[in-house]
Amino acid sequence: MRSYDLASLAELLQVKLDGDATIKISGLATLANANEGDLSFYHNPLYFNDLLKSRASAVIISPQQADNFPGNKLIAEQPYICYARASHLFAVNTQENYGLAESAHIHPQARLGEKINIGNNTVVEAGASIADGVSIGANCVIGRNASIGKDSRLDHNVCIAHDVVVGQRAHIYSSVVIGSDGFGFAKEGEKYHKIAQLGSVLIGDDVEVGANTCIDRGALDDTRIGDGVKIDNQVQIAHNVEIGDNTVICGCSAVAGSARIGKNCVIAGGVGIINHVEITDNVTVTAMSLVNQSITRPGSYSSGTGLSNTREWKKNIVRFRQLDSMAKSIKKYLTTK
Structure with a gap:
């Protein structure tokens, strides 16, 4: 278990220390459940009573609220951002430095960078490119001519289909499928004719894709995911969708074909976005809403009825x-x- 004295934490987080610099911190916890040795944080007035009663050895807190906690403090202008940075100091490293597993099948024409990990039973097909510092878990498939950018991480059971491009520092969680065929059919009478999906998926830098999410390849043009996009678990991104930089899409949302979502948007959980609509930059869509028309002005949007008995x-x-x-x-x- 990692532990730090409070002075070291203050230096690592670049914040001001108020209290005993020698006290040992071995974990992070909520204000209500923290005990001796734990670091907690306060940023939301809803938890003010928890702050007053907290047994944490130290609390990350803003200068404006510092007087409300008599114990040891790390004083930060943005306590929640400071907590986010601190969380990585205590995170368990689940990446194994196993190099190239013996059971991995790597095509001779695949291009491999330096300092990479490829797990058991993973398949890397011809022409695929794996950049320096990439870690790929067990039972993954990297399709023909696909590209995985520098320092990216793929957890177990990920499928990256042919010709897909994943940028640098991506984190793709377990059972994600990127580049599967889009849901495209032409109806003739009572029959449906499948439309070949000839595009690909282009994913920018610093993107996270949550477990069991599917991102379909484009029919003709590519499906595009911008830099810094964060996609939660069990999200469906259909063919030819475009998502702007730093947009967040929460769990169980579905984005239909050729929809365009701007930059810095938040799509909350369970949202449905129909095909061909456009959402401008800086839009929030609240949970379980249906977006059935384009949104041209920044702001927060909702649909549906609120809960009642x-x-x-x-x-x-x-x-x-x-x-x-x-x-x-x-x-x-x-x-x-």
Whole structure:
């Protein structure tokens, strides 16, 4: 278990120390559950009572709130950002330095960089390029002519299909599939004819893709994921979607074909975005919303009904169905009055 004295932590995090510099810190914990030896953080007023009662050996806190905690403090202008940086100091390193596993199948025409790890039973096909410092877990497939950028990490059971490009410092979590065929069919009568998906997927630098997410290849043009994009678990990105830099897409959302999402957006959990819509930069879409038209102005957008008890909800549904006739009746009344 890693441990640091508080002075070392202050130096590593580049923050001011107020308290006992020699105290040992061996972990991170919430204010409510912290014990001796733990470092915690305070950034949200909802947890003020937890701050007052916390048993943490030290707390990351802003200068404005520092007087509210009598114990040892690391004073940071942005406590939550400081906590994010501190978390990496205590993270368990799950990457194994196994080099090239004997059971890995690497095509002679694949190009391998230096200081790479390739796990058991992983397949690297002809023409694939693995840059310096890449770590690939067990049971992965890197397709023909695919490219994995410098210092990227692929966890176990990841599939990168042919011709896909993954940028530098990406983290692709377990069971992700990138570059599978888009859902493209042409209907003739009662039959569907499959459309060959001839594009690829281009993923920028510093991208994270959560477990069991699927990103489909383009039909003609490429599916594009910008720099710094963070995609949560179980997200579906359809063919020809474009996602701008530093956008976040939360779990169980689905983005239909050829939709375009701008930069610095937040798509909350369970959001559905229909095909061919465009969302401008700096938009937040709240959880379980349906985006069925383009969004041209920055801001926060929501759809659907809020939670209520079932009896009230059923009554409201009846009223919703009557809205059109009610509006017509009101209009008729006003025009004849």
